[in-house]
Amino acid sequence: GGGGGMMVAPGPLRVVRCGGSSLSQSRAAFSADAKYLLCASGDYVKVYSTATEECLHVLQGHSNLVTGVQLNPQNHLQLYSWSLDGTIRLWDFLDGILIKTFVVGYKLFAFYAVPSFEGSAFVIVAKDNDERLGSFQLVSVKLPKTPGQEINVDERQLVLEGISESPKCTAFGREGEYVASVCGLHLFVYFFKKKRTHR
Numbered sequence: 653g654g655g656g657g658m659m660v661a662p663g664p665l666r667v668v669r670c671g672g673s674s675l676s677q678s679r680a681a682f683s684a685d686a687k688y689l690l691c692a693s694g695d696y697v698k699v700y701s702t703a704t705e706e707c708l709h710v711l712q713g714h715s716n717l718v719t720g721v722q723l724n725p726q727n728h729l730q731l732y733s734w735s736l737d738g739t740i741r742l743w744d745f746l747d748g749i750l751i752k753t754f755v756v757g758y759k760l761f762a763f764y765a766v767p768s769f770e771g772s773a774f775v776i777v778a779k780d781n782d783e784r785l786g787s788f789q790l791v792s793v794k795l796p797k798t799p800g801q802e803i804n805v806d807e808r809q810l811v812l813e814g815i816s817e818s819p820k821c822t823a824f825g826r827e828g829e830y831v832a833s834v835c836g837l838h839l840f841v842y843f844f845k846k847k848r849t850h851r
Contacts, residue, residue, distance in 0.1 A: 719819075730742055787814055
């Protein structure tokens with residue numbers, strides 16, 4: 653919001669690709685000031701300048717496909733990335749520095765940092781960590797502020813079961829009062845205060 657105006661300089665449209673792998677798997681994120689484009693590319697996260705279109709940083713650390721990126725709602729100069737390697741990583745994307753690694757130990761298909769839930773986040777994982785079963789769960793995880801580079805995430809709580817693994821099928825309502833998820837012909841809505849699911 654704010655400012656309006658077009659960001660893109662006029663002229664022919666150029667497609668930017670810097671090797672790695674296709675950038676289209678998951679939704680990219682813009683920095684709060686729209687000066688940077690942050691996107692997952694294979695096992696990496698790439699930081700592009702929207703002004704010059706150049707790749708400024710390649711954030712390396714994940715050992716499997718990065719399934720998404722999201723700005724940290726508590727600090728817009730930080731970026732979360734998550735991966736099938738079972739970790740959530742928090743980066744300072746301006747300097748290209750890894751701040752913290754949260755080890756969940758389950759393949760992560762989606763991740764949601766919701767501003768009203770400081771200190772925890774939500775992930776979509778396969779039931780029993782086996783995606784061949786075709787059953788996926790939305791789970792809340794605690795992201796403790798304890799010191800240290802690598803932190804094991806032991807506290808997990810099931811929120812919704814039998815949902816789609818696609819990040820596009822699950823969304824949080826305003827203020828994080830509820831979460832809604834579509835799977836096939838079913839809509840699940842979970843209200844956090846009442847701890848009740850409607851479908």
